[in-house]
Amino acid sequence: MSQLPTSVAVAATMTDDGPVGMVVGTFCSISLDPPLVGFFGDTASGTFPTLRGASSVAFSVLSDHARxxxxxxxxxxxxxxxxxxxxLSERGNPVIDDAALTVExxxxxxxxxxxxxxxxxxVDDVRMHPAYRPMIFHGRQLLGLDPHRLNGTLARLAWTD
Structure with a gap:
């Protein structure tokens, strides 16, 4: 599965003891109506139970300069x-500064x-930082998107049933 490119995001919440978060490569869009996103967490993780039990979560999709x-x-x-x-965001979640995308x-x-x-x-809030490109994890490496390819002509996808 190392050849499957994934986003690199920090999933985080605030607790009475302070911020708790973990890097996730499984952040994904689930539904447009209602607007839902999600992530998968290993049940053996020491951090995941806090995030799984949180009422509010922020996802900071890291920019390519945030190694x-x-x-x-x-x-x-x-x-x-x-x-x-x-x-801390207006909603009280810890958010990484200079993230390419933040979803709460x-x-x-x-x-x-x-x-x-x-x-x-x-999804209650989405904020983008248009000057930053997202970090990608591929082939066991943290990578950025090639700006020369991004500045070229991009084809729009038209989905049909």
Whole structure:
């Protein structure tokens, strides 16, 4: 599965003890009506139970220049936000500064699927930073999108049934 490109996002929530978050490569759009996003978390993770039980979650899709954020989030839970630039959103969630995309919402449902749980989140707010391109994880590497290809002519997809 290392050849499947994925986004790189920090899923985070605020607790009485401070911010809690983890890097996820499974952040995805689920539904347009109602607007739902989600992510899969390993049930054996030490961080995931807090996010799974949170009523509100923020997803910061990291920009291609945010490799240091990934390094910080490989640290113990209590140290992850120490050397990372972040702020509390108006909704009270920890959000990574300079994220390419931020999505916030309220937990909709948790579904067990094998050794992972899918947390679906009702979207309450979306903010984009148009100057930043998203980071991609592919082939066990953190990559950026090629700006020369992005500046070329892009084909629009027309979906039909």
């Amino acid at each position: 240091s954020v990934c390094a910080a989030f490989s640290r113990p839970i209590a140290e992850r936000f120490v050397k990372v630039q972040w702020h 919402g309220t937990t909709h449902a948790v579904t067990s699927i094998g050794d992972h749980d899918l947390v679906s989140v009702h």
